[in-house]
Amino acid sequence: MNAALAHPADGMPAVRGKLTAAAPLAPLVWFKSGGAAEWLFEPKDVDDLASFLAALDPAVPVMGLGLGSNMIVRDGGVPGVVVRLGKAFGKVEQVDATMLRCGGGASGILVSSSARDAGIGGVEFLRSIPGTVGGFVRMNGGAYGREVKDVLVECDVVLRSGERKTLALADLGYTYRHSNLPEGAIVVSATFRGHKADPAAIQAEMDRISAEREASQPLRSKTGGSTFKNPPGHKAWALVDAAGCRGLRKGDAQVSEKHCNFLLNLGNASSAEIEALGEEVRDKVKAQSGVTLEWEIQRVGVAK
Incomplete structure (x- = not known):
């Protein structure tokens, strides 16, 4: 589908990214099962996402999709719009000696590896979670005694209305594998804080976690x-x-x-x-x- 075109016949807003009707989701999730998304939207950037959601009929449901690792997509498919963040949302940048700003589409492996290269410890556990930052933040993802709530400073989201908002840790109401992130909100970036550490020690911890997962899962x-x-x-x-x-x-x-x-x-x-x-x-x-x-x-x- 030509991403530059609007979809007036379907009542869908114009996009600069990619908007696909009846998009199969099974290839995108780990179980390799399930039906199609009524619409799959892969935005070009945050502006594209925000303008699309602002123009989209408020009655249309919206759901974010990361790597599809912790999800069963039922066989009848997903009504409304499924939003999948691509490479434009996959960057990880060092903010200072102990903080990283990570795109909502960045994987746990990329975040932990970037932290290692920057000498930032404390986020090694993200290496073991097969997902993206957006999913970690929504679900308070965790493993090996650590959770996102232990390292999150704040996150930037696009609400279902298209409004952009920065939420602090306290705003998310984290409990075990749960947050109060509003329905239909898409996490476009998050800032994590660790601590100064030796890259070799960080790599050793990542290797330990990787070996333990390999042996047990x-x-x-x-x-x-x-x-x-x-x-x-x-x-x-x-x-x-x-x-x-x-x-x-x-x-x-x-x-x-x-x-x-x-x-x-x-x-x-x-x-x-x-x-x-x-x-x-x-x-x-x-x-x-x-x-x-x-x-x-x-x-x-x-x-x-």
């Missing part, structure tokens, strides 16, 4: 990462294991035998099968332990 599979939140006082994987769910299957959807808080698509599993398997696991854990597991994976769109 099914990294080369079609998966969605950690499926359920850790309940207070428990590890989700241990509850799943105790309920006898390690290796449990529904069609081509399976509970990982390597790390049973991960669901896998072994081949051609539908999103419905993956989600139904997750619900079966929740039922079995509830029956076995009395604990109700909460989904950590975001489930979006409509069932087919």
